[in-house]
Amino acid sequence: PIVLGVESSCDETGFGLVSNGRLLGQGIASSAQQHAEFGGVVPEIAARAHLDAVVPTLENSLAASDVELEDITHVAVTSGPGLATAVHVGLAAAKAIAWALDKPLYGVHHLAGHAAADLLDHGPLPDKGIVLIVSGGHTSLLEVHDLVEDDIVHLGDTLDDAAGEAFDKVARLLGLGYPGGPVISAAAVDGNPSAFRFPRAMLRPGDDPYAFSFSGLKTAVARTVEKLERDGDPVPVADIAASFEQAVVDVLVAKALRACRDKGMQTLTIVGGVAANKRLRTHAQEACDAAGIQLRVPSIDLCTDNGAMIAAVGDMLVRAGKEPSGLAISADPSAVLERAQLPSAG
Numbered sequence: 514p515i516v517l518g519v520e521s522s523c524d525e526t527g528f529g530l531v532s533n534g535r536l537l538g539q540g541i542a543s544s545a546q547q548h549a550e551f552g553g554v555v556p557e558i559a560a561r562a563h564l565d566a567v568v569p570t571l572e573n574s575l576a577a578s579d580v581e582l583e584d585i586t587h588v589a590v591t592s593g594p595g596l597a598t599a600v601h602v603g604l605a606a607a608k609a610i611a612w613a614l615d616k617p618l619y620g621v622h623h624l625a626g627h628a629a630a631d632l633l634d635h636g637p638l639p640d641k642g643i644v645l646i647v648s649g650g651h652t653s654l655l656e657v658h659d660l661v662e663d664d665i666v667h668l669g670d671t672l673d674d675a676a677g678e679a680f681d682k683v684a685r686l687l688g689l690g691y692p693g694g695p696v697i698s699a700a701a702v703d704g705n706p707s708a709f710r711f712p713r714a715m716l717r718p719g720d721d722p723y724a725f726s727f728s729g730l731k732t733a734v735a736r737t738v739e740k741l742e743r744d745g746d747p748v749p750v751a752d753i754a755a756s757f758e759q760a761v762v763d764v765l766v767a768k769a770l771r772a773c774r775d776k777g778m779q780t781l782t783i784v785g786g787v788a789a790n791k792r793l794r795t796h797a798q799e800a801c802d803a804a805g806i807q808l809r810v811p812s813i814d815l816c817t818d819n820g821a822m823i824a825a826v827g828d829m830l831v832r833a834g835k836e837p838s839g840l841a842i843s844a845d846p847s848a849v850l851e852r853a854q855l856p857s858a859g
């Protein structure tokens with residue numbers, strides 16, 4: 514198969530082409546800069562930007578892949594979760610392409626896409642393993658046995674803010690812009706990660722070992738900044754950014770390794786936008802090396818939203834002989850991963 518993947522759930526418009534687990538090429542456009550002044554994604558602006566980006570980005574992906582539109586054998590598209598207005602644009606585009614080419618259409622869960630992204634870099638997914646999804650809207654620990662068969666145990670989630678959301682909110686209160694992850698990392702480079710002892714939530718005995726909470730951390734950073742300003746002291750942005758980043762990384766790594774240990778898993782895969790974070794990648798690698806666990810993290814381009822990861826899932830569904838979803842598929846903005854791949858009727 515030559516599978517076209519379409520992604521539009523948030524502020525990236527992505528098209529990617531995958532064949533037999535191999536990335537042929539992709540095109541991506543982002544409206545992130547249009548949201549910068551608001552400190553977060555504005556759904557209407559995102560939807561309008563998707564509309565503008567669909568045709569040129571599709572063309573870019575075909576050119577990058579050296580594939581003609583007519584060569585596409587299947588179309589896969591993010592049907593949820595995500596911003597409803599944004600998901601609808603990609604879904605409409607994917608339906609139009611599938612209809613025009615008379616090719617089958619598969620709805621794909623956005624988080625299944627994130628989880629599958631790594632196979633494009635490092636080959637077939639492990640038979641089983643722990644997957645940590647850390648993105649703008651999710652912080653989920655999964656025990657994944659088979660993505661295609663939905664054989665997934667959802668171990669835990671954030672109780673409040675997602676990890677990426679914490680980066681975005683802290684960036685906003687430090688006046689660093691949006692998206693928060695890259696700007697905080699840049700600000701943190703020369704900072705001391707032990708300068709401030711910010712809280713590491715949900716790590717005490719008796720706490721849910723697989724649940725996360727980041728709103729207290731965000732509040733602690735806000736209080737620190739307020740106090741410094743009240744006292745007329747300079748705000749050491751680099752130290753605060755580094756200390757905040759370290760607090761997030763410590764919790765993510767501790768819980769992911771705990772899950773590997775508890776469940777007897779030999780492989781940890783970290784995916785989603787926050788997996789682009791260098792401090793997280795470094796610390797996770799050290800911890801996995803020490804524990805004898807194989808760490809898989811995709812390249813930065815495949816961590817944040819993209820169409821290739823959606824094509825990767827579509828390609829797996831096709832090769833597993835799964836029924837397509839059909840053109841009647843509708844958006845499911847709050848789709849649950851464990852039910853992701855059940856083909857909808859029609």
Ligand code: ATP
Nearest residue numbers: 523648649650651677692693694786787789790818
């Ligand atoms: P979801 O996948 O949950 O629907 P999303 O699609 O918006 O959310 P992604 O595109 O996967 O999320 O990731 C975006 C998030 O990743 C943002 O919150 C951004 O701040 C964060 N991020 C991106 N790069 C980095 C980085 N280098 N360090 C930390 N966080 C990062």
Ligand code: MG
Nearest residue numbers: 523524525818
């Ligand atoms: Mg994004």
Ligand code: FE
Nearest residue numbers: 627648817818
């Ligand atoms: Fe995402």
